[in-house]
Amino acid sequence: MFNQNLPLAERMRPTSLEELVGQEHLVGEGGVLRKTVRAGVIPSMILWGPPGVGKTTIANIIANEIKASFFTLSAVSSGVKEVREVIAKARSFGKTILFIDEIHRFSKSQQDALLGAVEKGIITLIGATTENPSFEVNSALLSRCQVYVLEALKEEDLMHLVNESLKKDEKLKTKQVDIKENQTLLNISGGDARKLLNLIELVIDAVEGDKITITDELVIQIAQQRVAIYDKSGEQHYDIISAFIKSVRGSDPNAAVYWLARMIEGGEDVKFIARRLVILASEDIGNANPTALVLATNCFQAVNLIGYPEAEIILSQCTTYLASSPKSNASYMAIKSAKSSVRQTGDLSVPMHIRNAPTKLMKDQGYGKGYQYAHDYTNNFIEQEFLPEKIKGTKFYDPGKNAREEELRKRLKALWKDKYQY
Structure with missing residues (x-):
């Protein structure tokens, strides 16, 4: 029945997968969610994506398609008591879906209250989150759920x-x-x-x-x-964070704090900003200033505790510090180079002398034979080969041209002489 007092978005909410706009990779022909709905066997799941892309709608459609009882809780206003009440009802109702909006806001104790019911199949949990569930949902609950990523609408x-x-x-x-x-x-x-x-x-x-x-x-x-110009188009969100990261990488604290202000004025999530700073601290600063990663990690923890508006002060401190720090991408390039080697050379055998030998049979077969324990030698070092034979002597890490990494370069050169050409 038409009710014009409902908001338009609610009046136009799709009631079937066919009516849903976007998320073709999940609900289109061949999409994993369409297949599970047709099969009638729905796993507990986390729907992760930006606001307003269909998370709640998909949960409603699934419940309707499989004829399940449907309960909704908001992590903002609900707690363990409400969770337990739904679980109690589910024991008598049979097939039950519990939809929790903003599940990333549930505390560990609230998430733990769901574990038993999810594991035993008393409820099918569908959680919705705009945050990376790897960070925001505890591992025990996450291991019992499928994670489906929803894309921004075009x-x-x-x-x-x-x-x-x-x-x-x-x-x-x-x-x-x-x-x-x-x-x-x-x-x-x-x-x-x-x-x-x-x-x-x-x-x-x-x-x-x-x-x-x-x-x-x-x-x-x-x-x-x-x-705010911040969200002028669908790509602007990514353009602004790109400008922010490149300003920090380019050692310009003035530009960096300007783009930070643009994100703050645009209502960007503080955890998104702080998370990017943690990544940048390793990717672009690395061993040129190892303290950068410590500060960025503490920044991430602090903004989670503080929230807006005070979190902007913490973000500004971290941003200006990282922008002012010496830069090195040597660690980043090292893992890129090593991964490239792995792809080219495949699964090379681990040299026998550095294999694990937990059993007598393995020891008899030569596992661990000839390994030299570094701490038994002067300066806790003895030269030996740790790479597979095919790529021995390959240098993946080349310390950057900065004061701290030059010290690392000198030490490595003294240890390895000319083997790695430091």
């Missing part, structure tokens, strides 16, 4: 949803709406389909008459919201 997907709403919604189809410009609609909604549909309804409701021409100026005026 601009054409978002405008398709708008056009379908204008054609099919009982309230809006009585209007003659001409979308002359759509950039601000897309900008303000930031790729969130729910926000986009509710914004288009807000604009239409605010204009008198049945003939409406939507322009960027009109949308800004009605939304009464300053549009």
